[in-house]
Amino acid sequence: MPVTDYTEGLHQLADGVWAWLQPDGGWGVSNAGLIDGGGHSLLVDTQFDLPRTRRMLSAMAAVTAGSPIRHAVNTHGNGDHCFGNELLDPGVRIWAAPEAGSHLRAESPQLLAALLAADLGPQLSGYLRQAFGTFEFTGITTRLPDADVASDIELTVGSRPVRLLRFGPAHTHGDVAVFDPASGVVFAGDLLFIGGTPIMWAGPAHSWIAALERLLALDADTFVPGHGPVTDAAGVHEVIAYLAHVEAGATELHARGRTVPQAADELDLGRFADWGNPERLVINVDSCYRHLDPGHPAPDLVALFGQMARWRN
Numbered sequence: 131m132p133v134t135d136y137t138e139g140l141h142q143l144a145d146g147v148w149a150w151l152q153p154d155g156g157w158g159v160s161n162a163g164l165i166d167g168g169g170h171s172l173l174v175d176t177q178f179d180l181p182r183t184r185r186m187l188s189a190m191a192a193v194t195a196g197s198p199i200r201h202a203v204n205t206h207g208n209g210d211h212c213f214g215n216e217l218l219d220p221g222v223r224i225w226a227a228p229e230a231g232s233h234l235r236a237e238s239p240q241l242l243a244a245l246l247a248a249d250l251g252p253q254l255s256g257y258l259r260q261a262f263g264t265f266e267f268t269g270i271t272t273r274l275p276d277a278d279v280a281s282d283i284e285l286t287v288g289s290r291p292v293r294l295l296r297f298g299p300a301h302t303h304g305d306v307a308v309f310d311p312a313s314g315v316v317f318a319g320d321l322l323f324i325g326g327t328p329i330m331w332a333g334p335a336h337s338w339i340a341a342l343e344r345l346l347a348l349d350a351d352t353f354v355p356g357h358g359p360v361t362d363a364a365g366v367h368e369v370i371a372y373l374a375h376v377e378a379g380a381t382e383l384h385a386r387g388r389t390v391p392q393a394a395d396e397l398d399l400g401r402f403a404d405w406g407n408p409e410r411l412v413i414n415v416d417s418c419y420r421h422l423d424p425g426h427p428a429p430d431l432v433a434l435f436g437q438m439a440r441w442r443n
């Protein structure tokens with residue numbers, strides 16, 4: 131049963147807690163959150179570009195006019211959770227895992243704009259433009275997080291205690307989830323993809339699974355994923371099942387000497403084949419291979435997108 135409708139906009143989940151949801155949750159189409167502590171609020175994540183961030187902040191203005199945003203969290207360093215940071219008031223403290231800043235510097239809006247503009251052949255450029263062509267990457271000034279979540283911390287937002295939980299390596303090298311104990315709502319960032327295929331930029335899978343098991347142990351009722359509809363514990367268990375399935379398959383295919391593209395072709399996704407962007411399996415197998423073999427080369431973003439474009443065809 132859906133926890134709330136999956137339509138674009140601000141959805142109230144509990145007293146003082148809202149999710150900003152964006153269907154269809156595909157590449158760069160991310161969710162965010164707002165917690166009003168009475169007098170001040172905390173924002174969970176900005177958006178992939180300035181128009182989308184403006185749209186979100188103006189929808190939140192009904193709340194933030196009375197409780198201005200004092201704290202923000204970037205759940206990790208992917209641009210679809212951070213590129214709108216510059217639109218926040220300069221006095222807002224932006225919290226993130228220490229690893230998020232270097233990730234954000236390495237995958238800048240300028241890099242994405244250049245990749246979209248480059249001629250990388252019809253298959254890869256076609257894929258990139260379909261995935262990212264609706265975003266405006268020009269004119270963004272990267273604003274880095276300015277407060278480290280090096281381990282779990284508790285913030286007081288207005289008069290409300292809110293917990294920032296540090297994980298990783300999992301989806302990235304440093305992931306943060308936001309837990310509001312009063313309502314039992316967890317904003318999981320990209321530790322959760324619901325209805326779409328999770329992406330393991332960092333891994334290993336068992337470290338990500340351990341993070342999700344810790345989220346389950348919070349006994350929360352409501353989980354807001356970084357992408358996809360709001361879910362409950364059952365949705366978290368499904369992501370664990372996907373990660374375990376891919377790790378087992380990749381381990382077996384690695385032992386049989388398959389390359390990453392061969393393994394991604396051969397690995398049977400079973401019931402997970404219906405999730406959006408199944409081609410992300412390429413990234414996930416590549417990550418598994420890096421953890422199985424320390425000599426496996428570091429990920430090359432362009433090469434991985436090329437393999438995903440080929441996988442789709």
Ligand SMILES: [Zn+2]
Nearest residue numbers: 160210320356
């Ligand atoms: Zn994301």
